[in-house]
Amino acid sequence: MATSSRNRAEYQKRVNRVLDYIQDHRAEELSLETLAAVAAFSPFHFHRVFKSMAGENLREFIQRTRLETAASHLVLRPHVDVLEIALENGFSSASAFARAFKERFGMSASAWRSGGAAQASKARQAESKPGEVVRKPGKAAGCAPEQDGSSSGADARSDEEEIMNVTVKTLPNYHVAYVRSVGPYGPGGNVREVWERLVRWASARDLWTADRICLNIAHDNPNVTEPAKCRLDAAIVIPDGFAVDGDVNVTDVPGGKYAASVFVGDPSTIGAAWDQLFGRWLPESGYQPDHRACFELYQGEFHDPKTNTFRCELCLPVRPL
Structure with missing residues (x-):
């Protein structure tokens, strides 16, 4: 096997x-x-x-x-x-x-x-349709279920090949300043607002540089946690000892082994990319999730406003299976 x-x-x-x-x-x-x-x-x-x-x-x-x-x-x-x-x-x-x-x-x-x-x-x-085969519930299927909106055949294979482009690597600890959002991650939430607050704060302190490193840290699974209680941190890496004020909080994001997958696309599709990372790559990888938060890692200019395209790495903490 x-x-x-x-x-x-x-x-x-x-x-x-x-x-x-x-x-x-x-x-x-x-x-x-x-x-x-x-x-x-x-x-x-x-x-x-x-x-x-x-x-x-x-x-x-x-x-x-x-x-x-x-x-x-x-x-x-x-x-x-x-x-x-x-x-x-x-x-x-x-x-x-x-x-x-x-x-x-x-x-x-x-x-x-x-x-x-x-x-x-x-x-x-x-x-019921003649000849239709219904899988008996109660046991996990041999393959991960297809995501909503996914296609079959060559398109499905292309999706799988794309998400299989995953690198397992060791990331450093990140010392960050962050602004927290509490509420839905999608429409109806205030994620855009907290990122705008972080940009204003960082720009005023000459931190919003061309080589900046930012993290979008999701602390909750919206499929489990009530949307109104979901926590998300918009964060930027800051130097050790950097003086901050009450507009932001400071924390350390632990380093270690992460599965990193490059995402390039419309932000509305990033949830599906996370689902593929968990559902397609992870079960065959020889790894399991570790007890640290997932985050999206953004470096430099990560947004093209003309096409509304974002570029980042999806970072899933892992340890051997």
Whole structure:
């Protein structure tokens, strides 16, 4: 077996171990820390690793499998109280289960038990196409799921070849001044505002030079953390001992081994590039994420205002698998 295949198999094994653990302990509280420990991955990046291998985020998988198991039990165990089934599948109350069940299946648990399940089954059979193969949920797929908007064939191969251009290298510690944004990373957030504040501050102190080094540091995963609580730091490297004021904060970004992938393009596509780095390159690389923040590294003039093109390196902290 080729090295990349062995590495992906190791990722699959670890994620499948988590899927099995969730199924066996669905009545219990399933914390991120517990599940990351089952997989032997850093909790800091486990959500992205899980989604890249399982095709859905951790919270969605837990909720879906709990509801689907409960739906099966409602039919197979017709004399068992609905609340008992709800508690067995990790729901804390009848009202919480009722809301989640109706949102998922479009009817109450009682209606499902009294004939709704059979109607839903007939509807699914009618919608199925002859010869269609449906992958059974519950195990990680052999390949990472395609991202929204991705194409197949030659285009898909080109995307994969591009993201495979990754260099694992040792980066130094960066002593930085930063302005923090708290809120959505995309539309509705204030990321542009904090970068403008940083540029004004740095320019006034002759730090916004042609050879400057800037970091865009994301502390949270927007697929997990509530958008209003996502933290992002717009940072610039400053000399040791440089005197700062209350307009900025100062911190040290730890160095070490990072997987670095060059990104050139419209900023709206950078999220997809991160997804490919986690979902395509990482599982076959022989590395796993380390417990340090990801960041984008910008050097010199990184923005072409005529084309709105940005150039940076996506820096993912890693350690051996």
